[in-house]
Amino acid sequence: MFEFSVCRNETGKVTGFDLGDMGFSFGEKEVSSKGNPRLLMMVYLSVVSLVDTLLSLKVGRKYEFVGVDSSFSLVFELQRKGGGRMGRK
Template sequence: MTMLTFKIYRNDNEESATGFDLGDVEFSFDGKIVSSRGHPQLSHMIYVSLVDLIDGLLQLKGGKKRYEYVGADSSFNLHFNKNKSGVDILHEKRKYGPISLEKLLEAVDSGIDSFLADPRNELSTDSSIYDDFNSSRKALKNSLS
C-alpha cells in the first residue's frame, strides 16, 4: 500500500489568516509529489478548498465512488476514484495509489493539524469561513474515531 503525506501552505505572510487567503496543497505518495506549490497560477483559496476536500473525501466514505477536487479560484485539480483496492488519485494523467480511504483521511487530518499548529494559520471566529472550516474538520475527526 502507498505511503501518503499531505501538507498545506498559506502564501499570505500576514500574521492573521483570512478565509480567502491563497495557498497550496501537496500530496506525497512514496516520495512522488503532486502539488500546486511553485506554480502561482495554481494557488487557491486554501481554507475554502480544504472544506471542499474534506467534504468530498467524506462523501467517498459515505459510498460515493468518485470525487474531483478543484482548488477554489484555481485550475489545480485531483481526481479521487474509489475501488476495491482503495483510492486512486489522478493528476495530469498520472495515477497515484491505491491508498486506503482511511489512510487518506488520516493523512489529510494530520496535514491540517500540522498546518494549524502555526497560530498564524488559525482562522479568527469572525472569518466568514470559520464555521464551515471547523464543521468540516470536526466531521473529518469524527470519521476517524
C-alpha cells in the same frame, strides 16, 4: 492512504481568503500546486472542500477535488482492495 500538506503564502493578518498551496503524496506519487501561480488556491476554503470530497467517496467511487479559486484539481477514486488512486487532471 495519503498525506497532504497546506502552505499559506500570505504574510500578516490571517483571513479566510488567504492564498496558498496544497501538496499530496500517495505512496511514491506526489502532486503539488507549488510553483505555478495559476494553481494558488484559497487554502482554508479548499481544505473544507477537500474534506467534503473525501467524505463523498463513501457514496460514490470517484470524485474530483478543485481548489477554490484555482485551476488545481485532483480526481480521487476508491478501489475495492484497500488501495486508492490519485491523479491530476
